Amino acid sequence: MNSIYTAEQVKAFEKNSFIKEGDDLHAMKTAAKQSVEILNKDYPTSEFLILCGPGNNGGDGYFIGIGLSELKKSVKFLDVLGDARKSPLCEHAFKAAKGSQFVNAKALKNISSKTVVVDAIFGIGGRIDLGSKLEKILSDCDKFDSKVAIDVPTGLESNTGEISQACFNADKTITFIAYKLGQRINEGKNYCGKLILKDLGLGMEENVSPTLKELSFEDIKKNIPKRRESSHKGDHGKLLIIAGDEGFGGAGIMSSESGLKTGAGLVKLLTRKSHVSASLARNPEVMVFGADNAQDLEANLDWPDAVVAGPGMFKNYWSEQILYKLLVHVTDKNIPTLLDAGALRLLSHKAFSKIKLHSEMVLTPHPGEAAEMLNIPVNEIQKNRIKSVKALQKKYGCIIVLKGNGTIVCNKNDAYLCSSGGPELAVAGSGDILSGVIGSLMAQGLSPFEAAKTGVEIHAIAGAEFVKDVGRIGLAAGELISYIRKFLN
Numbered sequence: 287m288n289s290i291y292t293a294e295q296v297k298a299f300e301k302n303s304f305i306k307e308g309d310d311l312h313a314m315k316t317a318a319k320q321s322v323e324i325l326n327k328d329y330p331t332s333e334f335l336i337l338c339g340p341g342n343n344g345g346d347g348y349f350i351g352i353g354l355s356e357l358k359k360s361v362k363f364l365d366v367l368g369d370a371r372k373s374p375l376c377e378h379a380f381k382a383a384k385g386s387q388f389v390n391a392k393a394l395k396n397i398s399s400k401t402v403v404v405d406a407i408f409g410i411g412g413r414i415d416l417g418s419k420l421e422k423i424l425s426d427c428d429k430f431d432s433k434v435a436i437d438v439p440t441g442l443e444s445n446t447g448e449i450s451q452a453c454f455n456a457d458k459t460i461t462f463i464a465y466k467l468g469q470r471i472n473e474g475k476n477y478c479g480k481l482i483l484k485d486l487g488l489g490m491e492e493n494v495s496p497t498l499k500e501l502s503f504e505d506i507k508k509n510i511p512k513r514r515e516s517s518h519k520g521d522h523g524k525l526l527i528i529a530g531d532e533g534f535g536g537a538g539i540m541s542s543e544s545g546l547k548t549g550a551g552l553v554k555l556l557t558r559k560s561h562v563s564a565s566l567a568r569n570p571e572v573m574v575f576g577a578d579n580a581q582d583l584e585a586n587l588d589w590p591d592a593v594v595a596g597p598g599m600f601k602n603y604w605s606e607q608i609l610y611k612l613l614v615h616v617t618d619k620n621i622p623t624l625l626d627a628g629a630l631r632l633l634s635h636k637a638f639s640k641i642k643l644h645s646e647m648v649l650t651p652h653p654g655e656a657a658e659m660l661n662i663p664v665n666e667i668q669k670n671r672i673k674s675v676k677a678l679q680k681k682y683g684c685i686i687v688l689k690g691n692g693t694i695v696c697n698k699n700d701a702y703l704c705s706s707g708g709p710e711l712a713v714a715g716s717g718d719i720l721s722g723v724i725g726s727l728m729a730q731g732l733s734p735f736e737a738a739k740t741g742v743e744i745h746a747i748a749g750a751e752f753v754k755d756v757g758r759i760g761l762a763a764g765e766l767i768s769y770i771r772k773f774l775n
Contacts, residue, residue, distance in 0.1 A: 287505045289496035290465045293410050293444035299490050313486055317462050318349030320484045332402045333360040339407035340370040346436050347406025348379035363388045394426040402432040405454040409437035410444050421452035435459040439477050446670050447472030464490045471692040498703045501743045509740045511730040522551030523729030526590035529597040535561030537598025537718045542572045544722025547767050550729045580611040587615045592622040594725035596629025597718040613641050622728040624648040626721045630655045643684050646734045650687040687738050695738045702739055707746030710753050715763030720745045744773050
């Protein structure tokens with residue numbers, strides 16, 4: 287499980303690690319040496335163009351170029367901001383490279399596309415307001431077949447994963463000390479390419495608590511419930527799904543099918559009466575009840591071990607009265623509960639403001655729902671997803687699953703990033719499937735936080751498996767269930 291840090295955390299740790307004079311220069315040379323080893327191995331016969339900035343990342347670049355030259359590689363340097371004042375370390379490295387071949391930006395068009403271009407312009411201290419000169423250089427770099435970034439691609443913000451008008455689009459990124467937040471969220475994943483960590487022997491992970499931890503199947507598979515030979519359906523939990531207002535019966539059907547086929551012993555669906563026959567036709571194993579009002583819910587409130595509510599629900603009287611009665615009950619009895627979709631949008635209603643949600647409740651908003659819950663624009667959610675998920679957690683006091691590209695699972699103390707999966711999951715009903723999976727895992731005895739982490743990761747890798755078999759286009763949400771089931775067994 288990878289640990290991920292903010293740029294500020296890395297800078298502070300780096301500063302505190304350099305105790306003796308010359309430690310920073312030694313670290314720079316070590317980073318350069320390790321980078322040279324990677325570049326020499328991955329591109330054994332290549333020519334190299336090193337783009338160097340005026341800061342310490344530029345210093346890394348100069349020492350990398352010197353190391354490659356010593357291996358008899360053809361190396362050219364481009365001092366991208368030659369008129370800018372260089373940092374002391376960069377100045378030292380620049381002088382060491384003085385006898386090397388330097389080119390100007392105009393020469394880029396004449397350099398072979400087979401040349402490996404190495405981005406050592408800004409690194410962790412980079413910015414996204416680059417200016418036209420740098421943006422032109424980065425755009426001209428798109429022609430090269432092989433592109434390697436040192437620490438952080440230029441034009442990528444180290445904390446948010448935002449990109450500038452032009453951004454160095456790396457095939458691989460060699461990063462130092464620790465993984466940075468912006469490398470793993472938003473556009474960071476796309477522009478970093480393959481990410482290679484060299485910790486320089488400083489051991490940040492052992493000494494500093496990360497901002498995020500990155501989920502992996504290897505780490506979460508231990509949470510998957512095991513079956514005893516003697517077990518029966520009553521041992522595997524009872525899951526109540528409340529979903530499917532008029533015209534949206536599919537949400538309840540998919541959520542309940544997902545819960546059933548991912549291991550819950552018994553699944554009950556409470557939905558509009560008009561959807562009962564369709565649900566029974568699709569999944570006769572699911573117990574289905576039609577509800578006209580909150581009174582129809584009462585008889586089922588003490589039955590479940592876990593509850594999912596919200597898929598296919600809306601801001602109307604039917605949804606409001608049922609959700610209100612449910613929340614009063616589950617908060618009082620502390621029943622593991624997941625709220626999704628329409629239930630999340632209802633939380634902002636005045637009638638619900640007096641209900642204090644318990645800390646083990648799971649809320650699963652997508653960016654649009656999160657924006658409504660925080661009363662901010664959607665672009666603000668996407669601009670800083672870690673800030674947004676923590677704001678949601680603080681406001682509601684619950685476990686938050688902020689869905690989207692780089693889903694984040696957060697409770698009061700910890701936050702986990704899911705970097706598996708991709709745009710194939712951005713289809714109607716995908717969230718309904720996820721809700722059913724998490725609900726099923728809670729019903730089977732996992733804590734809500736572990737169920738959320740496990741469900742999110744398995745849902746994502748199921749999407750990735752579909753891509754391997756079929757491709758990115760055309761996933762119907764219900765198809766995820768068979769892939770998810772495979773990973774649970």
